Amino acid sequence: MGPKLFPIMAQLKRTNRTLMVIGGHEEKDGDKLILKEIARRVGSGKLVVATIASKEPGSLWEEYEPIFRNLGVRHVYKLDVQSREDAKSERSLRVLDGATAVFFTGGDQLKITSQIGLSPVCQRIQEIYESGGLVAGTSAGASVMTETMMVGGDGEASHRLGGHLVLAPGLGLIRGIIVDQHFAERGRLGRLLGAIAQNPRILGVGVDENTAVIIERDSNLRVIGEGGVYIIDGSSVSFSNVAEEQKERTLSIFDVNLHLLSQGDTYDCESRRPKFKPAEEVEEELVGAGERDD
Numbered sequence: 001m002g003p004k005l006f007p008i009m010a011q012l013k014r015t016n017r018t019l020m021v022i023g024g025h026e027e028k029d030g031d032k033l034i035l036k037e038i039a040r041r042v043g044s045g046k047l048v049v050a051t052i053a054s055k056e057p058g059s060l061w062e063e064y065e066p067i068f069r070n071l072g073v074r075h076v077y078k079l080d081v082q083s084r085e086d087a088k089s090e091r092s093l094r095v096l097d098g099a100t101a102v103f104f105t106g107g108d109q110l111k112i113t114s115q116i117g118l119s120p121v122c123q124r125i126q127e128i129y130e131s132g133g134l135v136a137g138t139s140a141g142a143s144v145m146t147e148t149m150m151v152g153g154d155g156e157a158s159h160r161l162g163g164h165l166v167l168a169p170g171l172g173l174i175r176g177i178i179v180d181q182h183f184a185e186r187g188r189l190g191r192l193l194g195a196i197a198q199n200p201r202i203l204g205v206g207v208d209e210n211t212a213v214i215i216e217r218d219s220n221l222r223v224i225g226e227g228g229v230y231i232i233d234g235s236s237v238s239f240s241n242v243a244e245e246q247k248e249r250t251l252s253i254f255d256v257n258l259h260l261l262s263q264g265d266t267y268d269c270e271s272r273r274p275k276f277k278p279a280e281e282v283e284e285e286l287v288g289a290g291e292r293d294d
Contacts, residue, residue, distance in 0.1 A: 053107025104141025
C-alpha cells in the first residue's frame with residue numbers, strides 16, 4: 001500500500017487534532033507559557049521530542065526532557081533520525097508507538113524533510129496527528145509543518161525580484177499556509193511578502209519568538225505568547241511585478257492585507273478575518289485549564 005496523501009486544511013474539521021507553530025526561542029525559564037501549554041495538552045499521554053533538525057540532538061534533548069518532566073509530562077521520549085535508514089527502522093517506529101504528541105525542535109528544516117519525508121516515520125507522525133494528536137514545532141520545526149516551507153531568503157530589507165528566496169516542500173500537515181519564524185526579530189516581512197507575491201493563494205504567517213499559533217479542529221488560528229503573529233493575505237492583490245524581467249528591482253505588490261495579532265487574537269482562514277480577544281482572558285483560561293488538569 002502506498003503512502004497516504006497529506007491532509008488539506010479543510011480536513012482539519014474531522015478530528016480534534018492540533019498543530020502548535022512556535023516562532024522559536026520559546027521561554028524555557030520563568031513562566032514557560034508555550035511549553036506549559038504543550039504539556040497541558042499532552043497530559044497523561046506520550047510526548048515524543050524529535051531532534052531531527054539539530055546538529056546537536058543530544059544537547060537539545062538534555063534541555064527539553066527535564067523541562068517537560070518538570071511540567072508534569074510523565075512519558076517523554078526522544079526521536080533522533082540522522083539518516084533515511086533511521087526513518088525506516090523499527091527502532092524509530094517503536095519510539096512513536098502510543099504517542100499522542102510530537103514536538104519538533106529547531107535546527108534546519110531541510111534536515112527534517114530530507115531525512116523523514118515520505119518515510120514510515122513521517123507516515124506514523126501523520127497518523128498520530130490525524131487520530132487527534134498534537135504536533136508542535138519551534139523555529140525550523142514550525143516551518144516544516146506546511147505544504148510549502150520557507151528555507152531561506154534575504155532578511156531585514158525589502159524583497160528584490162532576483163533576491164535569495166528559497167522555498168521547498170514541507171511535511172504538508174497543513175496546506176494553504178506558509179510559515180516564517182523569528183519574524184520581527186530578524187526582519188523577515190520582506191521575504192514573506194516575496195513568497196506571497198509568487199502565489200497569492202497562500203496565506204503568509206510570520207511568528208515572533210516566544211509566540212505560538214495554535215490550530216485546532218478547524219481552520220482557526222489562535223495566538224499565545226508575548227510576541228506578535230503577522231498574517232499576510234494576498235487574496236485581494238491587484239498587481240505585483242514579481243514576473244518582471246528586471247531582476248534587481250524591488251518588489252511591488254498592491255492591495256495586500258496585513259494583520260498583526262497578539263495573544264488571545266484569532267484568525268479564521270476560511271473567511272480570512274481576524275478577531276480580537278483580550279490577553280488577560282486568555283491567561284485566565286490557560287491558568288484555569290492548568291488547574292483543572294491538576
